[in-house]
Amino acid sequence: MATGILDDARAISEEIAELRHAIHAEPEIGLDLPKTQHKVLEALAGLPLEINRGESLSSVTAVLRGARPGKTVLLRGDMDALPITERTDLPYSSRVPGAMHACGHDLHTAMLAGAARLLCARQADLAGNVIFMFQPGEEGSGGARLMISEGVLDAAGERPAAAFALHVSSSLLPLGIAASRAGTVMAAADTLHVTVRGRGGHGSQPHCAADPIPAACEMVTALQTMVTRRFDVFDPVVLTVGTFHAGTTDNVIPDDAKFIATVRTFSARTRDLVRDAAVQLVRQIAAGHGLAADAEFVDGYPVTVNDQAEIAFAERTVSEVVGEGRYVTAPNPLTGSEDFSYVLEQVPGAFLMVGACPPDADPATAPFNHSAEAVFDDAILAEGTALYAELAMRRLSAG
Numbered sequence: 001m002a003t004g005i006l007d008d009a010r011a012i013s014e015e016i017a018e019l020r021h022a023i024h025a026e027p028e029i030g031l032d033l034p035k036t037q038h039k040v041l042e043a044l045a046g047l048p049l050e051i052n053r054g055e056s057l058s059s060v061t062a063v064l065r066g067a068r069p070g071k072t073v074l075l076r077g078d079m080d081a082l083p084i085t086e087r088t089d090l091p092y093s094s095r096v097p098g099a100m101h102a103c104g105h106d107l108h109t110a111m112l113a114g115a116a117r118l119l120c121a122r123q124a125d126l127a128g129n130v131i132f133m134f135q136p137g138e139e140g141s142g143g144a145r146l147m148i149s150e151g152v153l154d155a156a157g158e159r160p161a162a163a164f165a166l167h168v169s170s171s172l173l174p175l176g177i178a179a180s181r182a183g184t185v186m187a188a189a190d191t192l193h194v195t196v197r198g199r200g201g202h203g204s205q206p207h208c209a210a211d212p213i214p215a216a217c218e219m220v221t222a223l224q225t226m227v228t229r230r231f232d233v234f235d236p237v238v239l240t241v242g243t244f245h246a247g248t249t250d251n252v253i254p255d256d257a258k259f260i261a262t263v264r265t266f267s268a269r270t271r272d273l274v275r276d277a278a279v280q281l282v283r284q285i286a287a288g289h290g291l292a293a294d295a296e297f298v299d300g301y302p303v304t305v306n307d308q309a310e311i312a313f314a315e316r317t318v319s320e321v322v323g324e325g326r327y328v329t330a331p332n333p334l335t336g337s338e339d340f341s342y343v344l345e346q347v348p349g350a351f352l353m354v355g356a357c358p359p360d361a362d363p364a365t366a367p368f369n370h371s372a373e374a375v376f377d378d379a380i381l382a383e384g385t386a387l388y389a390e391l392a393m394r395r396l397s398a399g
């Protein structure tokens, strides 16, 4: 059984690649991906699956019921592209200006469809159910949360015992190497929006106005001091002010100054602390200068946390299916974020990165995910498909 799935995945790898290329050439962004959804439905046609489409997004939820009773496992593949104009010379490169599968979600979709086929062929041996979660809107739209609100976690009639997601990487990891870690694997990514409200006037007479700019500058540096002085260095905060806007010319004091920061944290506790601390700091600096500040902390994706037992199981599965030494424990979480975090808040599971860097490129210097030049190699498709299928098959056998 164990070796069979990888062999079968290799046998259908051309079809998996064809699906991947079709999705790649016609990328769609956000929550509404009708063409991608159509391609997935076509790939699943004729399989013994219960299929549901999303209402508020173009998701596909497919449930496979094994011939024998057992638990439920969820496998997730995201399907959306990014607002980037592709600059690769791949034969199947994007035909849509301003849209590109630069995060490899085309591979996830194709591998998950391939895994559905392989598992359907093993329906008679399957003890339990598999939920295939084809998800739009990972890149900022929170598609996973919407699918949860539309019932993906209950699609098989009971909560999954475990949930798994794979994510390809065009750089950093050599081709075929899987990497993850127990506990936090990706950051929470929230946003701090600040408007400092003063009173405009002539630049030569600041005492007659209420200048928001020096106070806003003080906030930017004070936020960095807050990060280093008030947070544990081993449970860190990354705070970057990425936009700062005020004023029109040299001799006019503006009415207000605005800035926005991204705030990354690695535990729910620190996330809660920084949410309050950052807002208080900004407001009190404003008050100290006789100004007011509107400060809003907007929640993005939460921390992605792998379950200890499920990541240990996933590590064993990688080693047994594709080979010893093919799993490496990541020393640190990634500072990016992932909306599979919403699934892992409710279901124990694991999120794994998988190297898809072309074999002739150096992972250290290859264009990274979200680059207009990012290239993900088809050679990962068969193994990725087999890993998805084996994670479900073996996890259900474990009971």
Ligand SMILES: [Zn+2]
Pocket (backbone or CB within 6 Å): 103, 139, 369, 370
């Ligand atoms: Zn991405």
Ligand SMILES: [Zn+2]
Pocket (backbone or CB within 6 Å): 103, 104, 105, 138, 167
């Ligand atoms: Zn991604």
